[in-house]
Amino acid sequence: MNHPQSTRAEMPADRAMYARISWRLMPLLLAAYVVAFLDRINVGYAQLQMKQTLAFSDAVYGLGAGIFFIGYLLFEVPSNLVLEKIGARKTLLRIMVCWGVVAMAMMFVQTPTQFYVLRFLLGAFEAGFTPGVLLYLTYWYPSARRGRMIAVFLIGAIVASTIAGPLSGAIMKFLDGHNGWHGWQWLFLVQGAPAPLLGIAAWFWLKDKPEVANWLSDEEKARLRQQLAGDQHSGSQAAHRSLGDMLRDPKVWVLSLVYVLIVAGTYAISFWTPTLIRSWGVTDMLSIGLYAAVPQLFAVVGVVLMGRSSDRCGERRWHFAAAALMAVAGLGITTVTQGHFAGSLAGLCLGVVGIASIPPIFFALTSEYLSKATVAAGIAMVSSIGNLGGAISPPVISAINAATGSNVHSMYFVMGLYLLASLIVLAAVRKRASPSLQAQAA
Numbered sequence: 001m002n003h004p005q006s007t008r009a010e011m012p013a014d015r016a017m018y019a020r021i022s023w024r025l026m027p028l029l030l031a032a033y034v035v036a037f038l039d040r041i042n043v044g045y046a047q048l049q050m051k052q053t054l055a056f057s058d059a060v061y062g063l064g065a066g067i068f069f070i071g072y073l074l075f076e077v078p079s080n081l082v083l084e085k086i087g088a089r090k091t092l093l094r095i096m097v098c099w100g101v102v103a104m105a106m107m108f109v110q111t112p113t114q115f116y117v118l119r120f121l122l123g124a125f126e127a128g129f130t131p132g133v134l135l136y137l138t139y140w141y142p143s144a145r146r147g148r149m150i151a152v153f154l155i156g157a158i159v160a161s162t163i164a165g166p167l168s169g170a171i172m173k174f175l176d177g178h179n180g181w182h183g184w185q186w187l188f189l190v191q192g193a194p195a196p197l198l199g200i201a202a203w204f205w206l207k208d209k210p211e212v213a214n215w216l217s218d219e220e221k222a223r224l225r226q227q228l229a230g231d232q233h234s235g236s237q238a239a240h241r242s243l244g245d246m247l248r249d250p251k252v253w254v255l256s257l258v259y260v261l262i263v264a265g266t267y268a269i270s271f272w273t274p275t276l277i278r279s280w281g282v283t284d285m286l287s288i289g290l291y292a293a294v295p296q297l298f299a300v301v302g303v304v305l306m307g308r309s310s311d312r313c314g315e316r317r318w319h320f321a322a323a324a325l326m327a328v329a330g331l332g333i334t335t336v337t338q339g340h341f342a343g344s345l346a347g348l349c350l351g352v353v354g355i356a357s358i359p360p361i362f363f364a365l366t367s368e369y370l371s372k373a374t375v376a377a378g379i380a381m382v383s384s385i386g387n388l389g390g391a392i393s394p395p396v397i398s399a400i401n402a403a404t405g406s407n408v409h410s411m412y413f414v415m416g417l418y419l420l421a422s423l424i425v426l427a428a429v430r431k432r433a434s435p436s437l438q439a440q441a442a
Contacts (some may be wrong), residue, residue: 014227017220021140024215026152028205031097032198033156036129038164038191039103039122041270045168046106046184048274048285053182056112062398064115069263069391071123076384077377079128081133084376087208091128093168097201098125103192107185110158131380135251136365138375139209142227143368144311151307151360152369155300162272163297167191169289190428228380246374252382254428255366261421262358264393265327265414269355272397273348276334276407280341294345295352302353303437307360316365317429323361324422326354328415354418365429393417 047061056064083091109115132152141149171190205214210224246252277288310319317442330351337343358376363379370378393414400410 003100014223017216017224018141018145020215021210021221022149022152024213025137025140025206026149028202029136029158030154030156030159032092032195032202033130033133033153034160034163035097035191035194036126036315037157037160038167039099039126040166041160041197041267042187042191043106043119044270044272044274045164045172045289046284048278048288049172049176049182049184050109053184054110056115058398058402059395060112060115062395064093064112064119065267065333065394067116068119068123069387069389071120071125072387073126073384074351075124075127076131077380077389080131080376080380083128083132083135088132089203089206089208089413091132092202092206093199095127095129095132096123096202097196099129099190100195100197100199102187103195106188106192107181108253121438127384128380131383133382134367134379135376137266138367139228140224142230144314146367147316147360147364148304148307150363151303152300152358154305154356154360154363157359158296158299158303160292161273161352163353165274165289165292167289168288169284169286173285218371240433241376243349243377246378246381251369252378254424255362255369256382256385257423258424259362259382259419260389260392261417261424262362262389263386264389264396265417265421266355266359267330267390268393268410268414268417269352272394272407272410276348279338279407280344281340291345295349296356298349299352299356303356303360306357307364310361316368317425320358320361320425322367323354323357323420324425327351327358327418328354329364330354331411331415331418335408335415338406338408358418365425369429387415 027086035195043061043065043252047065050056051058052060068159079091079095101121102125106115106118106122109118134150137146137149137153168187168191171187175181175186176183178186210216210221213221240315273292274288277291282288306319306323310316310341313319327350330347330349331355333347334344334351337347347383366382367375367379397410399408400413401407404410
């Protein structure tokens with residue numbers, strides 16, 4: 001147990017140590033996640049041209065967008081277990097080179113079958129990246145600091161969503177026809193190319209664990225080990241001693257269900273935002289991209305503040321619920337103000353801030369609950385099952401929009417997902433009391 005005086009004396013040293021760790025790890029991991037998320041969602045922009053040049057229907061696009069997550073489901077847990085054995089450097093190198101090649105190969109799609117196969121392979125190859133990084137962060141940050149660092153990493157999704165619109169719109173507008181290729185083909189080529197390069201950079205720059213980090217002193221390594229060991233004494237942590245124990249824990253399955261709802265809502269918004277903006281009367285590709293970036297700028301600030309607040313309070317449940325209700329309120333405003341551009345955009349900004357703030361809090365909660373023996377498999381399992389939501393929502397949204405002739409009812413569907421997720425978390429997850437975490441985070 002830390003005494004107040006010793007904690008205060010160590011605070012400057014701790015801040016310096018974690019600052020060194022963060023500057024070493026986070027820029028590269030953040031950049032990699034930006035590229036990963038960009039390669040997932042750029043099909044949302046590409047489809048605006050693909051459906052014209054390839055005659056793909058909304059049903060083909062919806063299935064292709066969602067099938068990515070089937071590959072994710074099948075390979076996510078094995079990838080995290082391999083990472084635990086061989087380390088992050090080898091794992092990230094393998095993952096990023098393979099997914100980059102497939103992302104670029106999307107430019108050669110001509111038939112729905114080819115579209116489905118490549119989207120499946122993209123999910124299979126990228127499967128271990130996000131849960132792998134989330135596991136990797138548990139090696140470097142105790143619970144009191146983990147929420148904000150997960151938030152920094154997951155900001156990559158916001159950054160990707162911010163630049164995806166302008167970048168994708170510009171590529172499709174200005175490179176269309178160059179070298180005989182359509183704009184959507186250039187889109188996949190340009191946005192897929194950075195992944196292998198970042199994988200090679202990760203191999204040379206990262207260290208697998210603090211024990212082999214030559215840029216930390218022996219004293220810093222010992223202090224870090226002590227603080228990480230303190231997490232194991234949290235009263236809310238599960239007593240899993242094996243994978244079997246974890247699989248028999250109902251709360252792990254509840255967390256997986258919550259993540260299904262989160263992912264279903266998140267990707268529904270990510271994939272359909274361009275179409276939603278076009279329904280407001282915006283037709284120019286570049287303008288659609290620029291307007292899609294606006295909510296993400298607000299989300300960058302919101303997600304950091306929410307993650308920091310959750311760490312400082314040592315509380316996850318109500319922060320999760322607050323973010324989910326913010327998402328519901330924002331999407332509700334967007335729906336009510338259909339036909340009024342300014343009101344719809346303002347609502348989307350509020351909704352996206354809430355949507356972006358949910359995953360960091362959720363994964364902080366999940367990583368704190370899982371035991372050291374099962375955290376690798378547990379994070380991957382919750383993430384992989386949850387990503388089924390990404391396979392479900394695109395075709396469901398397509399069907400709702402086709403049946404109703406508008407996107408209003410599909411927005412109600414997404415709002416219901418977030419509301420249900422918040423109710424489950426409040427009912428199933430007990431308040432986490434950990435004074436030592438609050439002392440470390442202060």
